[in-house]
Amino acid sequence: MSSVPFELLQLILVVVLAPLLTGIVRKVKARLLGRRGPALVQPYRDLLRLLRKEAVLAPSASWLFRAIPYMMFTAIWLAAAIVPTYTTGLMTSRIADLIALVALLGSARFALALAGMDVGTSFGGIGSSREMMIASLAEPAMLTVTFTVALLVHSTSLPQISEFMLTQAVGIRVSLLLGLISLTMVALAENARIPIDNPATHLELTMVHEAMVLEYSGRHLALIEAASMVKLLLYLSLIAAIFLPWGMGTEQTLGWAALGLGLGSYAVKLGTGAVLLGVFETSIAKMRVFRVAEFLGGAFLLGILAAIFLYVSQGL
Amino acid sequence: MPVFATLTYDTAHLLDAGMLVVSFALLYQRRLFGVLKTYAVQALLLSAAAAWQAHAQAAPQLYITAAVALIFKAIIIPLALHRIIVQLNIHRAIETALGIGPTLMVGVALVALSIWLVLPVTAASGALTRESLASALSVVLLGLLIMITRRNAVSQVVGFMSLENGLILAAVGVKGMPLVVELSIAFEVMIAFIIFGIFFFHIRERFDTLDVHDIDRFRGERP
Numbered sequence: 001m002s003s004v005p006f007e008l009l010q011l012i013l014v015v016v017l018a019p020l021l022t023g024i025v026r027k028v029k030a031r032l033l034g035r036r037g038p039a040l041v042q043p044y045r046d047l048l049r050l051l052r053k054e055a056v057l058a059p060s061a062s063w064l065f066r067a068i069p070y071m072m073f074t075a076i077w078l079a080a081a082i083v084p085t086y087t088t089g090l091m092t093s094r095i096a097d098l099i100a101l102v103a104l105l106g107s108a109r110f111a112l113a114l115a116g117m118d119v120g121t122s123f124g125g126i127g128s129s130r131e132m133m134i135a136s137l138a139e140p141a142m143l144t145v146t147f148t149v150a151l152l153v154h155s156t157s158l159p160q161i162s163e164f165m166l167t168q169a170v171g172i173r174v175s176l177l178l179g180l181i182s183l184t185m186v187a188l189a190e191n192a193r194i195p196i197d198n199p200a201t202h203l204e205l206t207m208v209h210e211a212m213v214l215e216y217s218g219r220h221l222a223l224i225e226a227a228s229m230v231k232l233l234l235y236l237s238l239i240a241a242i243f244l245p246w247g248m249g250t251e252q253t254l255g256w257a258a259l260g261l262g263l264g265s266y267a268v269k270l271g272t273g274a275v276l277l278g279v280f281e282t283s284i285a286k287m288r289v290f291r292v293a294e295f296l297g298g299a300f301l302l303g304i305l306a307a308i309f310l311y312v313s314q315g316l
Numbered sequence: 317m318p319v320f321a322t323l324t325y326d327t328a329h330l331l332d333a334g335m336l337v338v339s340f341a342l343l344y345q346r347r348l349f350g351v352l353k354t355y356a357v358q359a360l361l362l363s364a365a366a367a368w369q370a371h372a373q374a375a376p377q378l379y380i381t382a383a384v385a386l387i388f389k390a391i392i393i394p395l396a397l398h399r400i401i402v403q404l405n406i407h408r409a410i411e412t413a414l415g416i417g418p419t420l421m422v423g424v425a426l427v428a429l430s431i432w433l434v435l436p437v438t439a440a441s442g443a444l445t446r447e448s449l450a451s452a453l454s455v456v457l458l459g460l461l462i463m464i465t466r467r468n469a470v471s472q473v474v475g476f477m478s479l480e481n482g483l484i485l486a487a488v489g490v491k492g493m494p495l496v497v498e499l500s501i502a503f504e505v506m507i508a509f510i511i512f513g514i515f516f517f518h519i520r521e522r523f524d525t526l527d528v529h530d531i532d533r534f535r536g537e538r539p
Contacts, residue, residue, distance in 0.1 A: 173326075174329055174330055174333040177330070177333075178333070178337070293417060294344065294416045294420075297416075297417045297420060298344055298420065301340065301420050301421070301423070301424050302337070302340075304424055305336070305337070305427065308424075308427060308431065309333060312431055312435070312447070312450065
């Protein structure tokens with residue numbers, strides 16, 4: 001059976017589901033705060049509204065400012081297509097590994113930081129410098145988790161990692177638990193979620209992500225918002241693919257029956273992740289910017305500890 | 317898969333590493349009440365680890381150790397320290413002698429050091445014992461680190477208690493450690509805790525602070 005329809009499904013799925021995921025997180029947060037909250041489809045409406053609006057450009061904006069939303073969205077879309085969602089048997093996830101994924105996300109972030117500085121407003125500059133500070137701390141943490149998993153599986157390829165976790169009796173590995181905590185902390189930082197940054201803010205001196213995109217409007221803003229929604233979905237899928245791959249189909253079982261099971265379990269995982277994220281964000285306060293280094297330093301050290309423990313339990 | 321990939325090994329491994337992670341959480345904490353809660357969690361994990369070792373080694377006396385850890389360390393000591401903090405009205409943010417980041421890095425270096433020390437020495441023992449000893453030594457060293465890097469007397473005491481948790485973890489991990497040793501360690505900690513409590517009140521009465529940094533400058537003259 002040709003795998004082309006499944007590849008296309010994966011590519012479309014990540015973009016189509018991402019606003020819904022954001023909608024669920026917002027709804028959960030609103031309900032926990034005692035509000036009714038917007039409808040689950042509100043993010044789709046927002047994106048459509050922005051797409052219909054005229055894009056206003058600052059007089060000092062260069063071609064870079066106009067090109068970057070497209071570059072960023074493409075890079076993140078491609079990265080999201082790499083992560084196995086409902087099956088591990090796709091070509092899209094075999095063409096690149098975890099390190100390439102980190103590099104794609106890194107280039108998207110680099111592009112957005114350039115755009116933040118391009119217009120020359122002070123807010124954009126602050127946002128970019130803070131984003132770079134967070135990135136320089138989050139990326140090593142992400143890579144140590146990658147290396148820990150690679151030490152265990154002997155591969156950095158995501159489908160192979162998922163298949164290893166699915167088929168082998170891995171047992172309760174402390175390293176995996178530490179890696180999961182570390183990756184979750186990185187995911188919170190990378191997606192500008194609450195202890196690091198507030199995704200709901202638009203006028204606050206401590207904002208990071210929103211400060212960078214302050215100058216964007218219309219279709220450019222729609223693309224950037226969509227990209228950050230896809231990024232949230234990407235990180236949830238990544239955590240699910242590495243640590244909770246149950247229910248995923250494999251290359252041998254690529255077919256309609258496995259598709260149903262894979263999609264069903266993927267939807268359950270995403271839904272659970274979104275609810276947990278909403279609960280976590282409601283129960284914690286935002287951190288001072290200067291404490292972000294400690295938070296992400298903690299993530300990095302947990303990653304290193306995971307590697308040390310793995311080394312110990314394999315060396316015995 | 318290797319022989320050690322069994323439920324016994326995995327659970328003990330998980331509890332030991334859990335204690336170690338909680339030690340790091342103690343290093344990371346900045347608030348006194350947070351430190352106390354984290355310490356209680358560590359004591360709870362110690363109790364679970366002791367109970368699991370009692371089950372794994374078929375040594376019923378370890379259940380007593382677990383019960384002592386649960387009642388005294390996880391409940392009574394944190395509550396008593398909480399009361400002391402409230403009574404003395406201590407400033408609740410902790411000042412650290414070294415920044416949090418460098419402290420955590422030193423912590424990881426200490427963990428690596430203890431693994432590097434313990435593994436060659438215990439080559440003849442079983443995997444479970446070696447693992448436990450390495451984790452326990454790390455917890456002891458991290459407890460020392462907490463005592464060094466904190467300026468507040470209460471958090472230094474918590475560092476001491478956490479160090480002692482590491483000692484008990486080592487004791488329960490080794491087969492055939494007599495119960496008398498464990499009980500006497502637990503008893504001494506209680507005594508030490510009472511003495512510390514009295515000292516807190518005296519230091520506070522005399523110097524109006526529990527920040528040992530201020531006491532360092534005191535040269536014996538009457539205030």
